[in-house]
Amino acid sequence: xxxxxxxxxxxxxxxxxxxxxxxxxxxxxxxxxxxxxxxxxxxxxxxxxxxxxxxxxxxxxxxxxxxxxxxxxxxxxxxxxxxxxxxxxxxxxxxxxxxxxxxxxxxxxxxxxxxxxxxxxxxxxxxxxxxxxxxxxxxxxxxxxxxxxxxxxxxxxxxxxxxxxxxxxxxxxxxxxxxxxxxxxxxxxxxxxxxxxxxxxxxxxxxxxxxxxxxxxxxxxxxxxxxxxxxxxxxxxxxxxxxxxxxxxxxxxxxxxxxxxxxxxxxxxxxxxxxxxxxxxxxxxx
Numbered sequence: 001x002x003x004x005x006x007x008x009x010x011x012x013x014x015x016x017x018x019x020x021x022x023x024x025x026x027x028x029x030x031x032x033x034x035x036x037x038x039x040x041x042x043x044x045x046x047x048x049x050x051x052x053x054x055x056x057x058x059x060x061x062x063x064x065x066x067x068x069x070x071x072x073x074x075x076x077x078x079x080x081x082x083x084x085x086x087x088x089x090x091x092x093x094x095x096x097x098x099x100x101x102x103x104x105x106x107x108x109x110x111x112x113x114x115x116x117x118x119x120x121x122x123x124x125x126x127x128x129x130x131x132x133x134x135x136x137x138x139x140x141x142x143x144x145x146x147x148x149x150x151x152x153x154x155x156x157x158x159x160x161x162x163x164x165x166x167x168x169x170x171x172x173x174x175x176x177x178x179x180x181x182x183x184x185x186x187x188x189x190x191x192x193x194x195x196x197x198x199x200x201x202x203x204x205x206x207x208x209x210x211x212x213x214x215x216x217x218x219x220x221x222x223x224x225x226x227x228x229x230x231x232x233x234x235x236x237x238x239x240x241x242x243x244x245x246x247x248x249x250x251x252x253x254x255x256x257x258x259x260x261x262x263x264x265x266x267x268x269x270x271x272x273x274x275x276x277x278x279x280x281x282x283x284x285x286x
Contacts, residue, residue, distance in 0.1 A: 091211060094242055098209035098221060105227060106275040166225075168202045168284045169248040171232060172255060172267050176286055180279040187277035188231075188270040191286060195265045196237075199253045201246040202230050202271075202284065210242050216268060217258030222246060226273070233268035234259055 015038055019029040033041075174193030178186065201222055208229075209221035218235035236256025240246060257265045271280045 094209065094211060097242075098211075101208055101223070105229065105272070166203060166228070166283070167248070168280075169200060170284050170286055171202050171230070171269055172197055172199050172286075174267070174286070176281070177266065180277075180281060182277065188268060189280055190266050190268055192264060192266045193255055195256055196254045197265070197267075198251045199232055199235060199255050199267060201248060201250045201252050203228065204247045205230075205245075207240050207242050207244045207246060207252070210238055210240070213259065215260045217256065217262070218253060220252055222252070227275075229272040231268075231270035231272070233270075234262050234266060 014032065014034055017031040017038075018027050020027050172191055172193055174191040174197070176189055177192045178190040180187060180189050199220075203222075203224040205222040205224035207220060208223045210218065212218055213233075216233040218233075218238045220232045220235060220238060220240065222230045222232075224230065232253065234255060234257075235253035236258045237254040238252070239254070240250075240252045246252060255265055255267045257263075269280055271278050271283075
């Protein structure tokens, strides 16, 4: 063996790591190796510990104990908030659709199908319909009255004849506690009945609006033929949703004592024809 080879072997530092019994001085565990092997083993051990810690934190509930990391409950609450926001956006869109349809009825135009109204309102901000209902639809009635003053072609007798030719189904059986009186700003009737009585559609039609209102509970609007709209308020549980087709006598909800304006179980019922309120008792036998 050459001298150079012997010198290289002499330069290699060998290390022995041993665990010895203190009483007998007998080796219990011995690791031999070079300095390079010990350094490589230490680096490998550190990398292994880091990888193991990452797997435990990423794939187990231990990550919840890390400060600043969102817990499962926090993530669930965030998802629920997102769903509530989506629901509120849909409700506002529904109000916007109904308002557009009411405007067309006021202007004596044919109400648009729901799909057409959606396209019409695309890109517009939702309208605060809840504020309009809180004023008992006074803005709507004032607008109709103003238009009637300048409408020389209005033919109320023709409108009445169109409604008289229809067969209207009683929306509910009960006692009329407040009659229709356009002069007293009461263009609707209140029908007292028992709790959870079934409310029915007066004619074939399409549900164009359903929403909750703090003053009147659930409100349901149904579009019928000949520009006739029926409105039902103080509904405690709605059985139909917007866009549903209904026939005369179809249950649409349950009446109750709901809303700030309610003093007992009753149905608030309105009939509108071509944007003008009409007396329901003239065409329906309660």
